[in-house]
Amino acid sequence: MEHTDVRGWVRMYESAWRSPGTDKLAGVFTEDVRYLASPWADPVEGLAAVAEFWDDERDGPDEEFTMSSEVVAVDGRTAVVRAQVDYVDTGERWRDLWVLRFADDGRCSHFEEWPIAPEQDDGH
Numbered sequence: 589m590e591h592t593d594v595r596g597w598v599r600m601y602e603s604a605w606r607s608p609g610t611d612k613l614a615g616v617f618t619e620d621v622r623y624l625a626s627p628w629a630d631p632v633e634g635l636a637a638v639a640e641f642w643d644d645e646r647d648g649p650d651e652e653f654t655m656s657s658e659v660v661a662v663d664g665r666t667a668v669v670r671a672q673v674d675y676v677d678t679g680e681r682w683r684d685l686w687v688l689r690f691a692d693d694g695r696c697s698h699f700e701e702w703p704i705a706p707e708q709d710d711g712h
Contacts (some may be wrong), residue, residue: 589665591662594688595658597690597694600615604616604632605646609636615695616698617638619634620634620697621638623641625703626701640694642667647677651675651677652675652676653707654676660685666687668688682705683704684701684703
């Protein structure tokens with residue numbers, strides 16, 4: 589994987605989140621994907637389970653938000669991405685780090701999110 593490949597994957601991820609249903613997930617994640625919504629969460633395993641998780645977590649494809657991202661590092665098939673998501677209706681803001689591992693075909697086989705919100709205690 590190169591930085592441009594990871595940036596392309598992030599665009600597909602965002603497009604899938606903004607799309608009705610979960611049909612686009614098959615182009616983003618492998619069938620046997622392991623998806624962690626936080627480093628301490630129990631993993632969601634398999635594409636069907638991730639589709640169900642996404643349906644439960646998002647308000648729908650009309651959910652209004654802005655997203656920006658930066659590829660921080662790429663080492664072989666592993667990448668780290670910094671993302672910021674701002675939800676228009678709720679005012680929620682998230683800054684995330686994603687640790688991603690990719691299969692040979694460029695789909696993500698392991699997704700680990702480190703979500704951080706402004707109201708969280710940051711250790712100070």
